[in-house]
Amino acid sequence: AMNHEEESRPLLAESHGQRPEADRSEQDAYLDKVKNGKLYLATFAAVLGPLSFGFVLGYSSPAIPELQRSTDQRLRLSAEEASWFGSVVTIGAGVGGLLGGWIVEKIGRKLSLMFCALPFIFGFTIIIAAQNHWMLYTGRVLTGLASGVTSLVVPLYISEMAHERVRGTMGSCVQLMVVTGIMGAYIAGLFLDWRWLAITCSIPPTLMLVFMCFMPETPRYLLSRGKRREAEEALRFLRGPSAPAEWECAKLEEASRDEEANFSLADLKDPGVYKPLGVGIMMMLLQQFTGINAIMFYAENIFEQAHFKNGNIATVVVAATQVVFTAVAAIIMDRAGRKVLLILSGVAMCVSEAVLGIYFKLFTMKQGNSSLVSTFMGAEGTVSEAPHPDLAWLALASMGIFIAGFALGWGPTPWLVMSEIFPTRVRGLGSAVCVLTNWTCAFIITKSFHNLIDLITSAGTFWMFSIFCALNVIFTIFFVPETKGKTLEEIQAHFKRTH
Incomplete structure (x- = not known):
């Protein structure tokens, strides 16, 4: 921790007097008391979303050859249909990115994450039960939609929860879990057929939905909605019992007062x-x-x-x-x-x-x-x-x-x-x-x-x-x-x- 402090100071000194040295040492003293265990737990719950996203991206690679060889005429994909099966995810994801920008402000970061678990699960359920091409496409669009929301909400959730000493590592876990999901789908595809692979892919979003029930909303979002008591409770959960959460809450509240509540052109x-x-x-x-x-x-x-x-x-x-x-x-x-x-x-x-x-x-x-x-x-x-x-x-x-x-x-x-x-x-x-x-x-x-x-x-x-x-x-x-x-x-x- 001391090494990290020494690395941080020269960097922060560059901010042209932005932050007084006394304030900096006060922040360091506060962070020395922080316990990161619950923060890591909340991050793990959130990055089950990018893991699900990775499984969606990786799913098409082992599934397409099987579907092209399918003995069921209703499910067999031609080269053109296989191309659509692979790429229709991007259409859902583009819509999901726009939708995510709206819901993340309306219902918050935590509920947005819980919400996007549902199209993941429903999408894979439709693929598992697929009887024709349109069910396959619908499942892919739904999982793409969830992927778009996830790729927006999870980085925000983590950056607003984490403090500056670990925010880079926690934030990098998003992409780490995406590529882990892709690899997981490839490996599972070596052993499972496309329906069982879809069942496997639906496990991470189900776990995310369950785990996120027990995680807090981000303190910054709660303060932007005037919920100071809930923000303080969230900080106590994330920073551990030794850190004075009221101090950080006051600093965040002071910063949020400087901003207008609503965006205008x-x-x-x-x-x-x-x-x-x-x-x-x-x-x-x-x-x-x-x-x-x-x-x-x-x-x-x-x-x-x-x-x-x-x-x-x-x-x-x-x-x-x-x-x-x-x-x-x-x-x-x-x-x-x-x-x-x-x-x-x-x-x-x-x-x-x-x-x-x-x-x-x-x-x-x-x-x-x-x-x-x-x-x-x-x-x-x-x-x-x-x-x-x-x-x-x-x-x-x-x-x-x-x-x-x-x-x-x-x-x-x-x-x-x-x-x-x-x-x-x-x-x-x-x-x-x-x-x-x-x-x-x-x-x-x-x-x-x-x-x-x-x-x-x-x-x-x-x-x-x-x-x-x-x-x-x-x-x-x-x-x-x-x-x-x-x-x-x-x-x-x-x-x-x-x-």
């Missing part, structure tokens, strides 16, 4: 609103333009070129790599800081995608005029000569570095920063815009990927993504604030200061 002229909104939107856009979906699309083909014939095992290895490095990011987030991880992540992805572009260029030259699209998309007329093994390992190494780099920074951090930078009155709306941006960009990249390959070749496509990763680094250096060790109020004050 005139607030968009406030740098404390439009600056974080710009940072949040750009981070979500740049996250998707790293080309993560393109890499995941090519993963199985790259493994095959490197002579790993079992595609199912390959996808589990990719998912496991994401889990390991997202866990590393969660552990070091509150020590290294957000900016350092974002910059390292951006550099690693930029270099690895540039090398991957070189691999595809060399591969195309080796194959002469044969179309790389037909080679990698599994079309007829695949090449007779395999590329040199050295080239295949180059692709494999590049892909591994890219996935590790993404998981270390640009995977978890945009979601964490989104939950930290908005003032309370616009937190729901700002987060909704960021979530919608993320899902829209994911949809655009996924749908336009084949067209990009036709237009500028595979090598050109990955070089384009590499340039975007370089832009990520530049954007991080100049525009993303370091939020490590700062209270939410200090982060918001950073944006209000004129340059």
Whole structure:
């Protein structure tokens, strides 16, 4: 704890007199008395939502091949129907992101989380009972809707509960549980058929619904609704019996008094609103333009070129790599800081995608005029000569570095920063815009990927993504604030200061 204090002080000293030293030492003395056990418990209950979200994303990969081979004509999916089964989730998630921004302000963070467990459970129940294609699609849309709400509400819930010493680690657990859910669905899919897999996927949201019954609403939300006594009780639960919860409650109440209760369009002229909104939107856009979906699309083909014939095992290895490095990011987030991880992540992805572009260029030259699209998309007329093994390992190494780099920074951090930078009155709306941006960009990249390959070749496509990763680094250096060790109020004050 002392090491962390020493790390925090110089950072906070940069806030141009924002916080007096006496106040800082008072805050440190308070945090020294805090016990985090119940906070970890509340975080665990909340991140069962992202775990459910991960199972939704991972479900289609093992389920689609089975449904395409189904002996039941009513359930058998054609290639086009399978594409819709996989992608219709993004439509539900986009709607869920907008819906989440509204309900999180109307009924609060806790009830929103309990609410979004229901479409998860109903969606998987419809898939389990499916008798035709429309039941499969309906189930996927419902689970997508729940995923959209979850991706907005859980980061807010955690950031408003956690204190500055552990907020980075707790917030990074959101992405960690998403990738854990994806890996869980892949592994379960090796052993279970699609109906039993759907039953397995419905367990995490059911547990979340039960556990969240016993967790508190966030103190900041309660104070914004004038419920001081309940806010104090929530803080006592989250900070343990030794910490004087009344002191923190008074500080939060003082901060909430400085804000208008309701958002109006005139607030968009406030740098404390439009600056974080710009940072949040750009981070979500740049996250998707790293080309993560393109890499995941090519993963199985790259493994095959490197002579790993079992595609199912390959996808589990990719998912496991994401889990390991997202866990590393969660552990070091509150020590290294957000900016350092974002910059390292951006550099690693930029270099690895540039090398991957070189691999595809060399591969195309080796194959002469044969179309790389037909080679990698599994079309007829695949090449007779395999590329040199050295080239295949180059692709494999590049892909591994890219996935590790993404998981270390640009995977978890945009979601964490989104939950930290908005003032309370616009937190729901700002987060909704960021979530919608993320899902829209994911949809655009996924749908336009084949067209990009036709237009500028595979090598050109990955070089384009590499340039975007370089832009990520530049954007991080100049525009993303370091939020490590700062209270939410200090982060918001950073944006209000004129340059």
